[in-house]
Amino acid sequence: xxxxxDGKECTAQKGEYLLSIARRNGIEIPxxxxxxxxxxxxSCRLCIVEVVEKGRSRVVTSCIFPVMGEIEVxxxxxxxxxxxxxxxxxxxxxxxxNEKIKKLAEEYGAVVPERFSADKSEDCILCGLCVKACESLxxxxxxxxxRGVTKKVSTPYDxxxxxxxxxxxxxxxxxxxxxxxxxxxxIRTIWNKDFKLIKCEKCGEYFATKEQIEYINKKKGFNLEDxxxxxxxxxxxxxxxxxxxxxxxxx
Amino acid sequence: MxxxxxxxxxxxxxxxxxxxxxxxxxKQFNYIPRQALxxxxxxxxxxxxxxxxxxxxxxxxxxxxxxKYIIKVCDGTACHIRSSMVLIDEIYNILKIRIGETTEDGMxxxxxVNCLGSCAIxxxxxxxxxxxxxxTPAMVREIIKEYGGEKxx
Numbered sequence: 001x002x003x004x005x006d007g008k009e010c011t012a013q014k015g016e017y018l019l020s021i022a023r024r025n026g027i028e029i030p031x032x033x034x035x036x037x038x039x040x041x042x043s044c045r046l047c048i049v050e051v052v053e054k055g056r057s058r059v060v061t062s063c064i065f066p067v068m069g070e071i072e073v074x075x076x077x078x079x080x081x082x083x084x085x086x087x088x089x090x091x092x093x094x095x096x097x098n099e100k101i102k103k104l105a106e107e108y109g110a111v112v113p114e115r116f117s118a119d120k121s122e123d124c125i126l127c128g129l130c131v132k133a134c135e136s137l138x139x140x141x142x143x144x145x146x147r148g149v150t151k152k153v154s155t156p157y158d159x160x161x162x163x164x165x166x167x168x169x170x171x172x173x174x175x176x177x178x179x180x181x182x183x184x185x186x187i188r189t190i191w192n193k194d195f196k197l198i199k200c201e202k203c204g205e206y207f208a209t210k211e212q213i214e215y216i217n218k219k220k221g222f223n224l225e226d227x228x229x230x231x232x233x234x235x236x237x238x239x240x241x242x243x244x245x246x247x248x249x250x251x
Numbered sequence: 252m253x254x255x256x257x258x259x260x261x262x263x264x265x266x267x268x269x270x271x272x273x274x275x276x277x278k279q280f281n282y283i284p285r286q287a288l289x290x291x292x293x294x295x296x297x298x299x300x301x302x303x304x305x306x307x308x309x310x311x312x313x314x315x316x317x318x319k320y321i322i323k324v325c326d327g328t329a330c331h332i333r334s335s336m337v338l339i340d341e342i343y344n345i346l347k348i349r350i351g352e353t354t355e356d357g358m359x360x361x362x363x364v365n366c367l368g369s370c371a372i373x374x375x376x377x378x379x380x381x382x383x384x385x386x387t388p389a390m391v392r393e394i395i396k397e398y399g400g401e402k403x404x
Contacts, residue, residue: 134300135298140298140299140300140301141298141300142300143298143300143301143303143304144304144308145303145304145307146307146308147307147308155300156288156299156300156302156303157285157303161300163298163299163300
């Protein structure tokens, strides 16, 4: 099926999400809470687009909008830009010093009215991507706590969590770099908990926490302790092995 | 004495009964003890973090012990205009608790609600399930006395 995005004809499968079709065709739609690995949150609403169908236009959230028919899409119309501007104004009001949001807000000309005041050290926009990452990886150490103006992401009782393995996935996926993760002298501190970091056998760089290795071993029945390599060295090793096999084959 | 275990085990071990369990625990103990949250987590095989998220989300659930008597002062539009804040101030004068707090002896908790549907008798105050209408600061003192508060004065 063919759909038209900003005048460009794009092929799409029925049920495919609009955002991924657009991105595949090189059409940029801004997002915050979206991650290809963890789709389906749809909370930041920055990816809104206009869908024109049977002569009627409506606004949809492209990251969670499955394409079911032949539609026309406008990703950057005046209406959409205005709505994104309002969204970004509200985000900027919440996280006034965040570089990512500041840049986006500038792009859309969003300015925060003076009557809005905020905590200048705040960087979290409460999109929930970190919570989803933690849940998907099986730890579920963090969740959103409270509601309304006191809503935040935290561990139960704000205490170091038994479940947290210090993998740092929450910080890795965070669109606004809000997660405070500290690494010093082989100790990683995240969510008020200290983790001992493990060095790669080959290059000597810290690459994982002890708890992470234990977790993977337990979950997958591996014994990673035989081979403590960081992903770079692991890739290199796999490459070398492949080369050997290939050369043997040629001979 | 009903124990946490008895409350939880009334329900099947399914995730969808979580909120019902939490409500029953809240009703029995006037708050959700940490131990209860952990037991439910294990019972329905749900991460503690999502239960904590739930318990902090709903206003009807509290993680801190609530008083035996919960005073709800309506602060909806009608009651607000009829100076419900004066009642709240008076309660502070008598019991030394503000909105969301509980007296040290665990007898009274103070909450505000947004409307009780009794605007005709504004300002309204509710203690546990008993309604009091057209409340004045002097009446507040009397009502609290009824429940055994303000003994020292």
